[in-house]
Amino acid sequence: MLKTLKRTVLRTARNTGVFRTAADSRWRQRRLLILCYHGVSIEDEHEWNPELYMPPAVLERRFALLRNNGFRVLPLDEALSRLYSGSLPPRSVALTFDDGFYDFYCKAYSLLKEFGFPATVYLTTWYSGRNEPVFDPACHYLLWKARGGVLDGRQFGIAEQLDLSTPAALDRARWALLNFARHSLDEEGKQELLKQLARTAGVDYGELVRKRLLQIMTPGEVCELARAGIDFQLHTHRHRTPSDRDLFLREIRDNRERLQALTGRNPVHFCYPSGVHKPEFLPWLAEASIASATTCEPDLASPRSNPLLLPRLVDHCGLDEVEFEGWLCGCSAFLPRRG
Numbered sequence: 001m002l003k004t005l006k007r008t009v010l011r012t013a014r015n016t017g018v019f020r021t022a023a024d025s026r027w028r029q030r031r032l033l034i035l036c037y038h039g040v041s042i043e044d045e046h047e048w049n050p051e052l053y054m055p056p057a058v059l060e061r062r063f064a065l066l067r068n069n070g071f072r073v074l075p076l077d078e079a080l081s082r083l084y085s086g087s088l089p090p091r092s093v094a095l096t097f098d099d100g101f102y103d104f105y106c107k108a109y110s111l112l113k114e115f116g117f118p119a120t121v122y123l124t125t126w127y128s129g130r131n132e133p134v135f136d137p138a139c140h141y142l143l144w145k146a147r148g149g150v151l152d153g154r155q156f157g158i159a160e161q162l163d164l165s166t167p168a169a170l171d172r173a174r175w176a177l178l179n180f181a182r183h184s185l186d187e188e189g190k191q192e193l194l195k196q197l198a199r200t201a202g203v204d205y206g207e208l209v210r211k212r213l214l215q216i217m218t219p220g221e222v223c224e225l226a227r228a229g230i231d232f233q234l235h236t237h238r239h240r241t242p243s244d245r246d247l248f249l250r251e252i253r254d255n256r257e258r259l260q261a262l263t264g265r266n267p268v269h270f271c272y273p274s275g276v277h278k279p280e281f282l283p284w285l286a287e288a289s290i291a292s293a294t295t296c297e298p299d300l301a302s303p304r305s306n307p308l309l310l311p312r313l314v315d316h317c318g319l320d321e322v323e324f325e326g327w328l329c330g331c332s333a334f335l336p337r338r339g
């Protein structure tokens with residue numbers, strides 16, 4: 001209901017020239033919209049998780065909207081220094097991609113090149129070069145592939161039936177498997193569980209691995225893209241933010257060392273894994289010489305934004321084109337965020 005109302009308001013604003021006026025305003029010129037993307041589908045990933053994946057054609061359409069409406073896509077580092085020095089050009093945008101999945105290499109990169117847009121990849125490094133799917137999303141994806149039925153949990157080592165008949169039941173089954181794996185399995189055991197799950201879901205696991213679905217880019221691919229101008233920044237080594245200071249700093253150190261070895265540059269920009277941030281992280285990030293940290297809280301960044309708590313718009317399939325344009329020009333920042 002609220003979503004429909006919002007879209008109606010936004011359509012009216014677009015049709016009456018309010019979008020254009022907002023986009024050209026001094027208010028907007030002092031602000032930066034940081035866009036966040038996760039995955040670009042190799043196959044049907046957007047049908048499984050439209051909040052995280054979009055088909056290449058939708059990303060291409062977004063890029064065309066940016067170009068055709070005169071938005072200036074800046075490299076993140078330049079955009080942030082110009083945000084705080086008050087020298088941003090009109091209609092500034094920065095593009096960021098989280099995690100560094102292989103689909104960035106094989107789908108997103110060619111589109112970026114075609115449009116001439118710079119981009120930052122926040123790379124989580126532990127899975128890079130392992131040539132296997134990242135366990136948590138792969139577990140979720142395979143359960144979705146088996147949706148509608150009931151799985152006997154005993155084949156995976158848990159004493160319960162896994163009901164996959166509704167999205168809520170599937171989500172409960174996912175958490176049961178994730179918790180079990182987290183506490184009882186090493187990486188080899190997790191990959192075995194995925195193989196078993198694939199068999200049950202009727203998915204050819206070898207094919208899934210060959211197609212590199214849900215895999216992180218290899219070190220060679222990261223080197224190649226870094227040489228081609230893609231900016232690689234920090235996202236923790238194991239995609240986690242421990243509450244213990246030493247472990248938290250170790251995540252940044254391990255991530256940074258690997259990124260430095262792959263790109264030859266010192267990364268200073270950080271993105272909170274899963275958008276999770278706590279007040280105690282801020283002094284630790286400062287201690288690690290982090291210049292900026294992005295969240296997943298939708299807003300435009302202003303010169304008054306805390307550089308370690310920068311807002312970012314997560315763009316996804318469920319976001320209507322008029323909503324996306326509403327964020328580009330800044331109008332959506334004045335509407336309720338939910339719905």
Ligand SMILES: [Zn+2]
Pocket residue numbers: 098099235239272273274
């Ligand atoms: Zn992430």
